[in-house]
Amino acid sequence: MFNSFFRVIKFAFQDIIRNISLSLMTILILVLMLLSINTLIIIGVLTDQATSVVKEQIDVSIYFDHEATNEQIEEVNNYITQFPEVTSVEFFDTEAVIAQFREQHADNPEILASLDELGENPLGATLVVRTREPLDYQKIIDALRVPEYENIIEAKTFGDTEKAIERIDIITKQVERFTLALSVLFAIIAFLIIFNTIRVAIYTQRTEISIKKLVGATNWFVQGPYLLEAFIFTVVSMIISYGLIFGVFGFLDPYVAVVFQEPEILTNYFNSNIIMLLSTQFGAVLLLTIISSLLAMRKHLRV
Amino acid sequence: MITLENISKQYSKDSTGVDGVSFHIEPGEFVSIVGQSGTGKTTIVKMLIAEERPTNGRISIGGWDITNLRERDIPYLRRQIGVIFQDFKLLDKKTVLENVSFALEVAGESSGRIKKIVPKVLDIVGLGHKLHRYPHQLSGGEQQRVVIARSLVHRPKILVADEPTGNLDAINAHEIIQILKKINEFGTTIMLVTHNREIVNHLKKRVITLHRGRLVSDENKGKYLL
Numbered sequence: 001m002f003n004s005f006f007r008v009i010k011f012a013f014q015d016i017i018r019n020i021s022l023s024l025m026t027i028l029i030l031v032l033m034l035l036s037i038n039t040l041i042i043i044g045v046l047t048d049q050a051t052s053v054v055k056e057q058i059d060v061s062i063y064f065d066h067e068a069t070n071e072q073i074e075e076v077n078n079y080i081t082q083f084p085e086v087t088s089v090e091f092f093d094t095e096a097v098i099a100q101f102r103e104q105h106a107d108n109p110e111i112l113a114s115l116d117e118l119g120e121n122p123l124g125a126t127l128v129v130r131t132r133e134p135l136d137y138q139k140i141i142d143a144l145r146v147p148e149y150e151n152i153i154e155a156k157t158f159g160d161t162e163k164a165i166e167r168i169d170i171i172t173k174q175v176e177r178f179t180l181a182l183s184v185l186f187a188i189i190a191f192l193i194i195f196n197t198i199r200v201a202i203y204t205q206r207t208e209i210s211i212k213k214l215v216g217a218t219n220w221f222v223q224g225p226y227l228l229e230a231f232i233f234t235v236v237s238m239i240i241s242y243g244l245i246f247g248v249f250g251f252l253d254p255y256v257a258v259v260f261q262e263p264e265i266l267t268n269y270f271n272s273n274i275i276m277l278l279s280t281q282f283g284a285v286l287l288l289t290i291i292s293s294l295l296a297m298r299k300h301l302r303v
Numbered sequence: 304m305i306t307l308e309n310i311s312k313q314y315s316k317d318s319t320g321v322d323g324v325s326f327h328i329e330p331g332e333f334v335s336i337v338g339q340s341g342t343g344k345t346t347i348v349k350m351l352i353a354e355e356r357p358t359n360g361r362i363s364i365g366g367w368d369i370t371n372l373r374e375r376d377i378p379y380l381r382r383q384i385g386v387i388f389q390d391f392k393l394l395d396k397k398t399v400l401e402n403v404s405f406a407l408e409v410a411g412e413s414s415g416r417i418k419k420i421v422p423k424v425l426d427i428v429g430l431g432h433k434l435h436r437y438p439h440q441l442s443g444g445e446q447q448r449v450v451i452a453r454s455l456v457h458r459p460k461i462l463v464a465d466e467p468t469g470n471l472d473a474i475n476a477h478e479i480i481q482i483l484k485k486i487n488e489f490g491t492t493i494m495l496v497t498h499n500r501e502i503v504n505h506l507k508k509r510v511i512t513l514h515r516g517r518l519v520s521d522e523n524k525g526k527y528l529l
Binding site: 003004007014015018019176207208210211212213214216217218221303 | 305378382386388392393394395396405406408409410412413414453459
């Protein structure tokens with residue numbers, strides 16, 4: 001039993017070396033497939049990052065009438081905060097609002113002059129609300145459309161950003177759909193390429209397989225080296241692919257950091273998901289190579 | 304040793320391999336199966352190593368009924384019969400030594416024993432000095448001698464040679480037949496499948512003649528009739 005096991009290992013390595021060009025071609029195809037799939041993952045990470053950056057910049061501002069009392073504002077604040085969709089509520093009192101207004105229009109002396117002429121602060125306090133998803137803003141706005149708040153809320157800025165939010169939502173959904181469709185397409189192409197590469201590799205060795213059977217080899221003894229080769233090809237292609245991916249990250253991350261103001265986004269994503277990424281990709285490629293090998297050999301083993 | 308009882312092989316409605324063939328070969332015999340091409344000789348060889356199954360009839364080897372042999376038992380049958388093929392069937396990517404060793408490796412023989420036996424057998428067939436050559440580096444006669452070494456290495460009681468001289472010149476063919484005769488002298492049953500008239504007539508051994516899938520004659524010290 002052990003003799004046969006060690007022989008299967010020996011034959012697997014012997015086959016890889018003696019069919020080196022075929023072995024390298026199989027590894028190359030596997031590497032290309034893994035790189036394609038990981039490119040899709042990278043695109044997905046960057047898209048998520050981009051949409052979350054845009055989403056973070058969207059908020060809804062609730063401008064209170066300058067006659068609204070602190071108690072009334074506090075009541076609205078408590079009311080909004082209880083919504084699970086709300087992630088933060090920031091309060092700016094009348095002084096902070098006027099200071100912000102002056103700062104924003106510092107280069108416009110006419111506006112500042114007319115403000116000074118008024119003599120009193122015409123602006124009310126403001127609440128800046130952020131939610132988990134852009135679509136949740138509509139819910140907050142609807143909740144505030146009640147008669148008891150109508151007199152104290154002067155305006156809500158959601159109207160200005162509503163279109164932008166809708167657009168982002170559409171773009172995000174389209175990108176998700178596109179990425180999913182592309183992933184499915186890649187998976188089908190990868191499956192066909194790997195299946196055919198292994199089928200061709202085994203087809204070239206069909207005579208050897210039948211000879212081995214004719215001199216008394218069991219199916220296991222014939223299949224063993226090919227299955228082990230599939231395992232070795234998978235391990236080698238994973239090592240090469242991930243070596244290349246992390247190498248490319250060293251080059252890409254500084255550029256990505258400039259865009260998103262966050263260092264090593266790609267490296268961090270892959271590092272924190274490495275076990276999941278390695279296990280699913282290794283499992284999928286190994287399963288694919290083994291199933292392809294078994295299917296391709298089945299015909300030639302009938303000797 | 305080998306018994307075929309009313310064996311038939313029908314490939315399709317219009318194609319018959321063998322038709323109602325029966326014969327018995329005793330241990331230690333040297334039997335030539337002769338006949339023109341397509342007359343069913345190779346079909347019989349294929350049925351003996353369970354590469355093909357008979358449509359009707361019964362085949363037994365050493366009392367073992369192999370007519371409906373289970374898939375998983377086929378390797379064990381093949382390890383007990385030495386087979387020499389016309390087209391050699393050597394593993395191109397393995398050396399002479401590895402090709403012969405392979406027949407023992409599949410049977411789970413220990414590495415020590417393989418290292419001891421294989422060079423000796425290759426020495427017997429005159430290839431002791433070409434152990435590390437690949438098949439494509441050998442002549443046709445040498446390749447056939449590797450095949451003989453491979454078929455003998457696990458000391459089979461039966462050796463089936465299917466047109467072993469078909470791809471060889473007269474000198475190499477003569478050498479191969481001499482080796483087969485020597486193997487037979489040591490007690491191995493030989494079944495030689497051939498359509499080489501000279502070889503059969505020169506052997507002066509039992510001859511079974513097939514014609515269109517049927518057995519037409521079975522004679523001790525026979526001659527090539529057709």
